[in-house]
Amino acid sequence: VSSDHATLLETAPHPLLTELLYEPGLREDLAHVLPYLLSIDAAHVAMLVRRQLLSARTGALLLRVNRTLTERHAAGDAVLRDSGVRRGLYLVLEHHYAEALGADVGGAGHLGRSRNDINATVTRMRLRDRLLDLQHEWVALARAIDEVARRHVDTIVSGFTHAQPAQPTTLAHYLAGVQAELLRGASWLARVYEDVDRCPMGAAAGFGTPVAIDRKQVADLLGFQAPVSNALDAVASRDYGIQALAALAALASTSSRLSVDLQTWSSRAYGFLGWPDGLVSTSSIMPQKRNAFVLEHIRGAAAETTAAMVAMLTGLKNTPFANSVEVSAETTSHLWPACDSVRNALRLTTLLIVHLIADAPRMRAFLDREETTTTALADWLVSRYAIPFRTAHTMVSRVVAECPARPFQAADVCHVLRRLTVAEAGHAIEIGEAEVEDVLRVETCVRDARFGGGPAPSSVEAQLDEMRRAIDSIDQVTSARRRHLARAAEHLAEETARLAGTLAGEPAR
Amino acid sequence: VSSDHATLLETAPHPLLTELLYEPGLREDLAHVLPYLLSIDAAHVAMLVRRQLLSARTGALLLRVNRTLTERHAAGDAVLRDSGVRRGLYLVLEHHYAEALGADVGGAGHLGRSRNDINATVTRMRLRDRLLDLQHEWVALARAIDEVARRHVDTIVSGFTHAQPAQPTTLAHYLAGVQAELLRGASWLARVYEDVDRCPMGAAAGFGTPVAIDRKQVADLLGFQAPVSNALDAVASRDYGIQALAALAALASTSSRLSVDLQTWSSRAYGFLGWPDGLVSTSSIMPQKRNAFVLEHIRGAAAETTAAMVAMLTGLKNTPFANSVEVSAETTSHLWPACDSVRNALRLTTLLIVHLIADAPRMRAFLDREETTTTALADWLVSRYAIPFRTAHTMVSRVVAECPARPFQAADVCHVLRRLTVAEAGHAIEIGEAEVEDVLRVETCVRDARFGGGPAPSSVEAQLDEMRRAIDSIDQVTSARRRHLARAAEHLAEETARLAGTLAGEPAR
């Protein structure tokens, strides 16, 4: 390496920068960024050769080194450690090229590109993989909820509002409601991918280049749908991070709500639900304890994603619209823990859903102590006797106040209703006990709640069928995207091999 | 009103609840919710009549009162004040019906619905209007940026990274970059509408109803695309709020970044930009002051939307998946100030963009003191003399260090380069001064930066054209949605009039 390279590569940063910034950054990048960097480098060099911006031989030399690094890294080798270069992974890589090929050839590939567009591309490739992974885990959860819900279309449970018993519903209806919100979260996640899937390469430092590169080609080789149109946008923007985190936060928000309900219903006071021993914890001092502590971990994702969203928005706030470390490194770093956290929450939720033990008799017994069919009774008074709704509602209020037995006894209820109809209509309406008894049954109530998206089994099955189609569709999109990325990676490997092959016969350096 | 109504309507809440909750809530709802509530009520009653769940006469009586209230409110009358009813606007309305039509008829319309689905529907209708309004204001801003950018495709300005001069670009290229990010924010906003545009009516308290309602009909009358499928989802979910705020926060984030750049460039040290007197403020004690203070207000929206996002996510966190005041009232309330704030920020940004005064000579003069064409010089060494990029870059580093004059003098530069090529290649490369002079000119640099989305005028015009098509498309979607809502409102008014007309001849009560 000629000493002139000193200006870029060898000016020693202050030791504290090395300790606090460069070393931790390099560790992180070697663990998570390296394969993306190598792919980008290969795609860019291949394009330069094809466009005759680099000689076939120089390109081949560079790609041969790139290929070796790629293969060694894939095989688990700890490549690019201990180079002595301190200013970040890209310069470590370029130093490696220079060591292997001499400074001239080693530094020839950095034409028409910059660390700015490379970093922007790495982040998008990394996020692309995480999004597909998250979609995949979500599909598993959605299929688990679907299956458990279908098993419980007839499992009656009290519905609640304001934490109090409201009307009878089914476990399936509850799960279908939660599924609907999760489905929207996943749809947003799938949509975010479209914005992420644009390639910044070619933008260089944010001002494009006079070098006649073909950024469409690089985008193709990296599996992107298209390049980013404007060079400044390419390096300055991280807005897709906001949208990705919004989708993640929505999924975590729904998970927190689901997990609160599951914990309430699995508490001893309710006893509706439970899990096998392998999914609960006990106490180091209270021998009777069986804690559904996994639910509390799941809820951690709600805090983590809200925080990541804030870090992203606060991080971007009042930054110049340009490349900066504040945006490209500091702010972007908050994406990954949020992805991890939601991934874990999805997997843990799937686990708890799959292994959920529902105690149907206890759920049913709870309803006998409550008054959840009073609305049904009022609705029946309207339809059977043409009593206006509010009047019927008021009459049923009297029933609640005056009939002490739970479950309601039809005879008591009829007695009160007859008295009230005299007061209201001037004469007693004949009200049949058998009919009232049927109306007051929670089974009747659930069976009849088939309008307005209610819990009647046929209604819930239709909801689940509609959502299953949407789940299938996200599943297919996810798979198709994964296949597309795999094919692009394969194509890039072939192209690298082909172009490196030009050197057949020459010994590798 | 019969005394039995007491159970629902007349139990006196504690005076402190009236002071802290009901009165402020009612004031807010009378100001912002009433027209939506009246529309929902009309659509629901019309559906009940059509489905023969309510007699034509009862429906007509109710709709006549509804119509009168709607017309009076539209005319600016302060309706539904001072009813003495304290538990929220819906009960005030029902009380008004009862006063006008008697308790029986007045309370007949509340069949197959609940305050839960009504509230959920109000929020969606209100947000729908706000989203269209925001899209509309965004279109105005986008058109303003487009116009100003097109005016400045040749206005050369320094590009910056890390707040330091980087490479030459144009004002148009900068604005196109910002426009691209704003466009994505607006696209997200337009997509959010699709999720919001689902009607919860029919869900009642979250458990549907045995009453044979037709929720598709209600959705149509209210201009919704379709009903929400699952009743619990209908009343429990506010996840669209997260997505709406993500889009708003993205728009505010970009605005904050744009405004920081504009303030930097309008500061005296730069002097690139300015505004007429009507858009700046002075000081009460410093007579020389002209402050671009509006930019600081615009940035307030970034804090406001980040905060609203947090309020939404924190508000939803660990709530039961069911109807609750915490979700439907407390959490949802944070949407509106965020909409207001972004709306103002968009309008103020439009104003500043429209009236922007660019000082092109000063921007150009700044470049003469800087070294922004060194990358172009290195690129030229690569293409002209086949010098590998890193080698060329290193040579130019020497030029920067050894040539003191700014702008660079071609003769000095050639002198250094010739010496370096001897050291590097073993013999001096002949380097033409005229050519170097041209390469070092910022005009050349901008003209040639036509790859990778750079600032070359043709490149930027293509970017702007592409974005103009997207802007047109959002504009059209916005207009189409507004027309659809207007037509639905008209249709509902006609239907209300038609059904109320059944009573022709009877005096209104």
Add this chain to the structure above:
Amino acid sequence: VSSDHATLLETAPHPLLTELLYEPGLREDLAHVLPYLLSIDAAHVAMLVRRQLLSARTGALLLRVNRTLTERHAAGDAVLRDSGVRRGLYLVLEHHYAEALGADVGGAGHLGRSRNDINATVTRMRLRDRLLDLQHEWVALARAIDEVARRHVDTIVSGFTHAQPAQPTTLAHYLAGVQAELLRGASWLARVYEDVDRCPMGAAAGFGTPVAIDRKQVADLLGFQAPVSNALDAVASRDYGIQALAALAALASTSSRLSVDLQTWSSRAYGFLGWPDGLVSTSSIMPQKRNAFVLEHIRGAAAETTAAMVAMLTGLKNTPFANSVEVSAETTSHLWPACDSVRNALRLTTLLIVHLIADAPRMRAFLDREETTTTALADWLVSRYAIPFRTAHTMVSRVVAECPARPFQAADVCHVLRRLTVAEAGHAIEIGEAEVEDVLRVETCVRDARFGGGPAPSSVEAQLDEMRRAIDSIDQVTSARRRHLARAAEHLAEETARLAGTLAGEPAR
């Protein structure tokens, strides 16, 4: 007013600025800022006169107008409306002086001050009042909790961890725990006041002044402890807002946790607690409903304060350390709704605590179905038979698994324990049934839990006594601060009257 004033006062801002910024700002300031502005103005002018920086006559003229405005505003008059001046309240006030006294005299008071230090002072005075108000409401809550807790030192209830029954405790012990956390929140709030209570007047635009003002005098007249030392700090800092919001957020956080527990325990599945009719709501369609909806409003404060904290921090992020609208207006505006929200939450929580109905028999009955005394049993095995703790714990695990009856039957328990001691120790330990029966009683358990801050009545009473002293202390500090502010206001009024009195005999203009 001479036409020269045009430069400052009469340059027309763009109408959109008037609509979106000045008019709403003025409305807000007339409602909330005016009395503080008038006090500051009076104190400053009084100081100028005393320091002979303003003639006694000019000072008297100004103060006479100030006094009239102050008195009219206190009397409810809508002063300073419709001045036609558009650039904020301060200029409206100065315009009023100019109208009343001529431009020369009217503008003479703005010496050695600026809108920057005035705004900073207004915010501190306003926050000071809000903090005292919040401390006052907190004292009311703390006294209510103290009283209710003392009433329930013997009211046994299940303690919970992970939402499952853990060990027996008392309602008092629970409330004392919550009280302890609330007390720390209030202590922080009281400490914040010390930082807020510094006067920025004299800093002018942030660079002090050559005018020989006495800022100590102004600080005294406004009831501040001292001036802010550095002029830039005086106008640029709003860090006390972070600390104020941290204290508010802590109070809201604890309130949300308390309210979740209260809602759980008031749900029908538990039935431990309740409130009278005036504090619950019912449903428009479910006649049986009694919802503790106030708790859900209280939890809204947790979202509101978290959001306000974020608005404050995001608002300050990346702003120059100097006066700016972004900091002084936009960011600061988030303080007030957070104060309102916590104030309401404190008042509503007090209301619910005061009116709490505890169903002691139901709490006690719940414990009979649970196994909360197993830890006590293990502890007893340790102390009575010197069995190592983990061994004892394991033995009790077997008891839980093998004894089906709840409450545990002493005979069953002894039977299992004897068998286990054989296995463990090689010979049966004689275990007395009567003693075991006593150990397994929740009453015994609570009585004995007097170490480590446990629920034994004497232990809880000691905790409550310690906290009562702290509550008294905050109460006294709050009162002392209020008295100090009242005395300062009185002194300022007297001083204003005295200096204005110089004009005795001259007609007011």
Add this chain to the structure above:
Amino acid sequence: VSSDHATLLETAPHPLLTELLYEPGLREDLAHVLPYLLSIDAAHVAMLVRRQLLSARTGALLLRVNRTLTERHAAGDAVLRDSGVRRGLYLVLEHHYAEALGADVGGAGHLGRSRNDINATVTRMRLRDRLLDLQHEWVALARAIDEVARRHVDTIVSGFTHAQPAQPTTLAHYLAGVQAELLRGASWLARVYEDVDRCPMGAAAGFGTPVAIDRKQVADLLGFQAPVSNALDAVASRDYGIQALAALAALASTSSRLSVDLQTWSSRAYGFLGWPDGLVSTSSIMPQKRNAFVLEHIRGAAAETTAAMVAMLTGLKNTPFANSVEVSAETTSHLWPACDSVRNALRLTTLLIVHLIADAPRMRAFLDREETTTTALADWLVSRYAIPFRTAHTMVSRVVAECPARPFQAADVCHVLRRLTVAEAGHAIEIGEAEVEDVLRVETCVRDARFGGGPAPSSVEAQLDEMRRAIDSIDQVTSARRRHLARAAEHLAEETARLAGTLAGEPAR
């Protein structure tokens, strides 16, 4: 280990829990929690022995193992790996005791404690160390600022408001303003320590214990000021995290503001400041670049701390006031990265302050092109000619508009002022050019700004002196606390050795 232990220790958790929860948790705890756990264990066992709740021999056996682990860990040994125990570090430790001493003796120490109070104590001890570390780093920064500021009490620079030149000030005055805000942040940090410094041990699961423990003794041995009074508070509260993060966020907020100003002033357009090569970065493609990128990393802490605050508040929101994983593990985990981030930001800021290169001539030259002494001119007209301030201000506005030369030429200024005094006062006031020239000099302006906390050197020196006393005081408190913790640790080690020494002669197992 007897098979009965199975109930607690050996029930296999589901493999996914091991993968996602237990293994990462254990890795984290081995890295960061182990020494605290060992200290707590030693202190608790020592207390049990002293209180005769454990036999001297059992205590000695336990403490001998504890001591060995402590010493091996301190020596860098990887202790407690690969135990095969999966449910968290505490059980790994207990398993280690059981392996070494048999199940009976190994499990004897867990009397009168629980993982709940242990976890709560670990978090407080860990945070205590981090707070002292942060205070220490802050002292270094404060001393650096103090020193640099004192060096620049005469270094004149333009003051800015709204990013525009305002009035002359000094670099020292600016730094003193920032120092004042940082000092308050550090004072809050120091105060948070007092709340953290309370020991939860003895609370057990949150309900105290019937075992006659002495929690004061444990608190002393662990260096705490006192125990937490209420057992539930001890395990359920993490409110000190809110306060700690508020202090950290305040420090990060100020740092972000300082760093924005430093980056602005080091940008080429200003050129006021710079740093040596080892503290800037260059570009991989732009050879001229010298980027102050460290400032952008510093600003990352503002996003990180805001996010951590949100994670803490969102994490606590709507959790039961009791022990839960959500609070004790998930929520608390956000403290540490925030501490790291602020620590780094403080160290990097210190580095940049220490190595700051101020270009005084360039700062001074900037002022010659600006109009920052107009306020001084107006003030002078007031004091010299008794012209009312607003009138003087208006006159100076005319001067700004009519005198084109910068710096202002005294002759021009006098000419305009004379003309205006005729218009204003009816006759020309004699205004001396020499005097005006002096008034318009920035040096005069700074020298005279000695009121209201302005930049006059004596004024700034007084401010710095006052702050230096406060810095010294925080420094002393920090050192005293560190000494106290060191002495407690020493005492605990002695006590452990002493009690373990009972076994002298017996071989260690």
